[in-house]
Amino acid sequence: MTYCVGMMLDRGLVLMSDTRTNAGVDNISTFRKMFTWEAPGERVLTVMTAGNLATTQALVSILDERTKAPEEREPSILSAPSMFQVARLVAGTLKDVISTHAETGQRADSAFNATVILGGQIRGAPPRLFLIYPEGNFIEAGEETPFFQIGETKYGRPILVRAYDRGMSFEEAVKLLLVSFDSTVKANLSVGLPFDLQVIGRDALGVTHQHRIQADDPYFLTISSGWGEALKAAMDSLPDFTF
Template sequence: MTYCVGLMLDRGLLMMADTRTNAGLDNISTFRKLFTWDVPGERVLMMMTAGNLATTQAVVSLLDERTKAHEDRAPSILEVPSMFQAARLVADTLRDVIANHAEAGQRADSTFNATLILGGQIRGGPVRLFLIYPEGNFIEAGADTPFFQIGETKYGRPILVRAYDPDMSFERAVKLLLVSFDSTVKANLSVGPPFDLQLYETGTLKLGPKLRIAADAPYFQAISTGWGEALKTALDSLPDFDLTAES
């Protein structure tokens, strides 16, 4: 399983992904799920992947190959004129990879399924964030839906919905994401650290800080312990249910 979150702020974009993959309890591995492409001063693109590992690796490899100069190649993610066109290119690539991997007649929601989050900025356009489905279609984040999740989404969603604020700082947003990831890790053993984090500040057209947060990182340990204690304190502060009271 996987857990990835793409978060839009007034200040820019944050992408965070876990690195655990598993094909059973006795076959757990670590793979990167957060990828970037950039031309400093011209464009920055960031992508996260969830789903079948062979499918997602093939998509990333194809996108990488197309950035290399040679004749008769397919369009490159480093050449498309807008983030919308970048999303279309990635969506088409994902759909084609699934079709090539799947058996005849097999649907896109088969074992070859994958879902992607693509975000970034191309010079002359705004920061944009897209959720790309295995069928090759996609939706865009906006004021009403300012973040996307893929993978094991349900455990980490409540804190995002309650605490997200578009004008929060990067530092506060990282704290929010770590609480969301900690909640997911506690509830699902198929999601786990280390976590990859990539920041992008609007208008800079260059990649921001890129971090890998390990399970034993002091700050993550402080967040995990502090959040658990805060939840217990909040629960204790609420009145107990009165079994004798009439409904």
């Protein structure tokens, strides 16, 4: 499993992904699930992936190769004219990779599936955030649904739904994401540290902050241990039930 969240704020995009992959509980590894392509001052594109690792690695490799030999292949994500066209390219590539393996060789029910969050900005247009399905279609974040989760989404969702505010600072957003990730890690062995964190400021047209949060990161440990007490205080602040 996996846990990734992409969040649209007034100030820009905040993205976080875990790094655990597993085939059974006795075969776990650490792999990066966040990939960025930049043309500084012109565009920045970040992809986060959940699902079959062979599929997501193939997707990222194909997208990356095209950026390096654009004349040989269909339009690369670095030359697509809009974020919508970038999303179409990623989605079409994802669908192709999945169908290549799904239609030949051994059958494995949906085992080749993957889901992708794409965020970024191209000069002259606002930042945009997409959720891309294995079927090759996608949806875009809007006013009512300003963040996307992929992978093991349920444990960490209630806090996002309650505490998200699109006017929040990047620092507040990181704190919120760490609480959401910590709740997930505590409940599901297939989500694990380190976490990759990226901030793409509005109109920065490049990566504003990039940081890997290790399991012994002092700030993460403060949040993880402090959240239990904070929750108990929050419970105490509500009126008691009476029979």
